[in-house]
Amino acid sequence: MTDKKVVRVDHESGDEPKNDATWKPTAEANGQATKLRLIAAALWLVAIGGELYGIFGVLRQTPVNMVLLIALIVVIGVLAIAGSLLWKKANRLDPARKSDTIRFFVQNQLGAIITVIAFLPLIVLILMNKDMSKNQKALAGGIGVVVMLVATTIGIDWNPPSVEQYTEESNKVQDATGRDLVYWTKEGKVFHLCEDVSAVNLESKDNTIYSGTVAEAHAAGKERLTLQVEQERKQCGFDTPADDVSPGAETTP
Numbered sequence: 001m002t003d004k005k006v007v008r009v010d011h012e013s014g015d016e017p018k019n020d021a022t023w024k025p026t027a028e029a030n031g032q033a034t035k036l037r038l039i040a041a042a043l044w045l046v047a048i049g050g051e052l053y054g055i056f057g058v059l060r061q062t063p064v065n066m067v068l069l070i071a072l073i074v075v076i077g078v079l080a081i082a083g084s085l086l087w088k089k090a091n092r093l094d095p096a097r098k099s100d101t102i103r104f105f106v107q108n109q110l111g112a113i114i115t116v117i118a119f120l121p122l123i124v125l126i127l128m129n130k131d132m133s134k135n136q137k138a139l140a141g142g143i144g145v146v147v148m149l150v151a152t153t154i155g156i157d158w159n160p161p162s163v164e165q166y167t168e169e170s171n172k173v174q175d176a177t178g179r180d181l182v183y184w185t186k187e188g189k190v191f192h193l194c195e196d197v198s199a200v201n202l203e204s205k206d207n208t209i210y211s212g213t214v215a216e217a218h219a220a221g222k223e224r225l226t227l228q229v230e231q232e233r234k235q236c237g238f239d240t241p242a243d244d245v246s247p248g249a250e251t252t253p
Helices: 027-056 066-093 101-128 134-155 163-177 198-203 214-219 229-236
Strands: 005-008 182-184 208-212
Touching: 027 066, 027 101, 027 214, 066 101, 066 134, 066 214, 101 134, 163 214, 163 229, 182 214, 208 214
Parallel strands: 005 208
Antiparallel strands: 182 208
């Protein structure tokens, strides 16, 4: 038995989902995801606005203000990265369906797509500018390419979440424990089957373990279910799932 404080996270998420039911985000997670996406969109719009200012303002100056141009490139990069991070966080609260291929790709890689849009035209026009020397083009264009590559790499979601992933996790939890209830800590990135497993106690630096549904765990920022499901099932003392019991086997009362 753990000596950590266990706190039940209780949001208005409706009835507990039945086994094999499709995962749905909580109302709070959905609202938070919408808010994050709106902020991300605003940051991206400002970044594109900065690009337009660079194209129609800075690059039309004679001579071109190199300090202002380089500063603008850096600011666009920061805005693009900030928007991408918020967008990816929103996708973990309210993911797309993997079966919807186009939407799944666009929703998860939108940060990288917007970053390219916010940089590529500006970089091309820098390299084509007749009022800049070769050294100026090389400097500004080189910085632009580097910042774009860094921001694009950060914007790519290399391991995007999906409704199917979260549904599978919910089913695994209910198969192992008989209910949709998991445990996590603020520091950890995954959630667990019970509060007594060694991993969740080691991670609990604030002496608090949180519990809730799979949806609530993802709303709290946890990325996935632990990979040690079978090990934790035994550690928690749960019975063997019904699917693993032979049809003719007797169960001890």
